[in-house]
Amino acid sequence: xxxxxxxxxxxxxxxxxxxxxxxxxxxxxxxxxxxxxxxxxxxxxxxxxxxxxxxxxxxxxxxxxxxxxxxxxxxxxxxxxxxxxxxxxxxxxxxxxxxxxxxxxxxxxxxxxxxxxxxxxxxxxxxxxxxxxxxxxxxxxxxxxxxxxxxxxxxxxxxxxxxxxxxxxxxxxxxxxxxxxxxxxxxxxxxxxxxxxxxxxxxxxxxxxxxxxxxxxxxxxxxxxxxxxxxxxxxxxxxxxxxxxxxxxxxxxxxxxxxxxxxxxxxxxxxxxxxxxxxx
Amino acid sequence: xxxxxxxxxxxxxxxxxxxxxxxxxxxxxxxxxxxxxxxxxxxxxxxxxxxxxxxxxxxxxxxxxxxxxxxxxxxxxxxxxxxxxxxxxxxxxxxxxxxxxxxxxxxxxxxxxxxxxxxxxxxxxxxxxx
Numbered sequence: 001x002x003x004x005x006x007x008x009x010x011x012x013x014x015x016x017x018x019x020x021x022x023x024x025x026x027x028x029x030x031x032x033x034x035x036x037x038x039x040x041x042x043x044x045x046x047x048x049x050x051x052x053x054x055x056x057x058x059x060x061x062x063x064x065x066x067x068x069x070x071x072x073x074x075x076x077x078x079x080x081x082x083x084x085x086x087x088x089x090x091x092x093x094x095x096x097x098x099x100x101x102x103x104x105x106x107x108x109x110x111x112x113x114x115x116x117x118x119x120x121x122x123x124x125x126x127x128x129x130x131x132x133x134x135x136x137x138x139x140x141x142x143x144x145x146x147x148x149x150x151x152x153x154x155x156x157x158x159x160x161x162x163x164x165x166x167x168x169x170x171x172x173x174x175x176x177x178x179x180x181x182x183x184x185x186x187x188x189x190x191x192x193x194x195x196x197x198x199x200x201x202x203x204x205x206x207x208x209x210x211x212x213x214x215x216x217x218x219x220x221x222x223x224x225x226x227x228x229x230x231x232x233x234x235x236x237x238x239x240x241x242x243x244x245x246x247x248x249x250x251x252x253x254x255x256x257x258x259x260x261x262x263x264x265x266x267x268x269x270x271x272x273x274x275x276x277x278x279x280x
Numbered sequence: 281x282x283x284x285x286x287x288x289x290x291x292x293x294x295x296x297x298x299x300x301x302x303x304x305x306x307x308x309x310x311x312x313x314x315x316x317x318x319x320x321x322x323x324x325x326x327x328x329x330x331x332x333x334x335x336x337x338x339x340x341x342x343x344x345x346x347x348x349x350x351x352x353x354x355x356x357x358x359x360x361x362x363x364x365x366x367x368x369x370x371x372x373x374x375x376x377x378x379x380x381x382x383x384x385x386x387x388x389x390x391x392x393x394x395x396x397x398x399x400x401x402x403x404x405x406x407x408x409x410x
Binding site: 004005008009012013015016023024031032033034035037041049051063066067071078081085088089092093139141144236255260262 | 297335336340356383391395
């Protein structure tokens with residue numbers, strides 16, 4: 001044990017004790033109470049409220065409504081963070097490409113057959129998780145990462161050359177990622193463009209009809225009549241929520257599959273790319 | 281009964297905070313980048329579960345269970361019943377995006393560590409010679 005380790009240990013112990021003291025004596029408000037905070041009650045009240053359409057997202061799933069309606073711009077930038085992380089990974093492995101190698105045959109026939117059976121099931125389960133995100137727990141993020149498991153399984157069991165032969169090269173995956181992000185951007189400004197063309201007012205990330213405010217005061221001056229479809233056949237559609245979940249799942253599956261394929265690249269092929277000159 | 285529930289809940293909270301502190305200790309003191317990375321994932325996972333725990337709510341008196349909205353509310357009374365039993369959705373919404381973004385950032389870090397190992401032949405930050 002060195003002195004620096006002991007100092008760090010004491011500091012962390014102090015952190016734990018102080019934070020525990022804070023929590024136990026009410027730093028976060030009441031613990032294990034019977035009531036929820038007023039903010040949570042407001043969100044729950046407005047999530048599916050057909051009697052107050054001006055404040056409501058008209059989707060029975062509160063988490064998705066918060067993520068894509070009430071905090072939509074926030075989530076858009078979080079998606080951008082995901083995109084930038086993937087771009088950083090691509091930049092780390094720049095110049096690398098998939099060539100036919102020794103292990104391009106993949107694993108044994110038993111593994112391949114069971115993967116063939118499992119992969120469609122995973123894809124269907126992930127798609128149902130993503131496309132029902134406005135009705136039940138789930139959404140674009142979870143469904144996309146769920147479906148990434150299937151493609152990662154394919155890459156491991158059938159080798160990454162198999163993905164290459166099926167036209168899932170690195171550039172294609174990056175393009176899929178960009179298409180997802182672009183679709184989110186288009187859906188977010190769709191009502192705004194609609195309102196501008198038809199002569200009216202709307203907001204970015206507007207979902208249902210919303211109150212219009214004059215720019216200089218907090219007085220409502222009217223109602224923006226533009227609204228996404230909130231009812232499809234016999235169930236709620238949640239307006240933009242469904243389209244956001246769809247494009248987000250596409251974006252996540254493209255980005256995370258790209259990351260998995262990059263991490264699976266073989267060492268011998270990469271040595272020439274990343275080696276550069278030798279260090280003494 | 282009430283005191284026991286409160287005590288158990290405090291125990292869970294404190295254990296999560298201790299978990300966080302131990303993970304941070306690992307990030308600061310372990311020389312191996314892989315161990316640093318493992319400690320970092322444990323840190324983010326304990327913070328995430330801690331954030332979900334903040335939204336916890338006990339079943340209110342007079343109700344049988346926490347609600348999941350089995351069908352669409354038909355009247356304002358249905359909605360009121362739902363609000364009286366549902367948990368706080370905001371921490372879940374915040375954690376949801378944090379997990380997937382954490383996955384992408386972790387992928388980036390793993391790629392960085394792999395390249396570090398291929399370049400220097402070691403993952404220990406103390407044995408690297410430039």
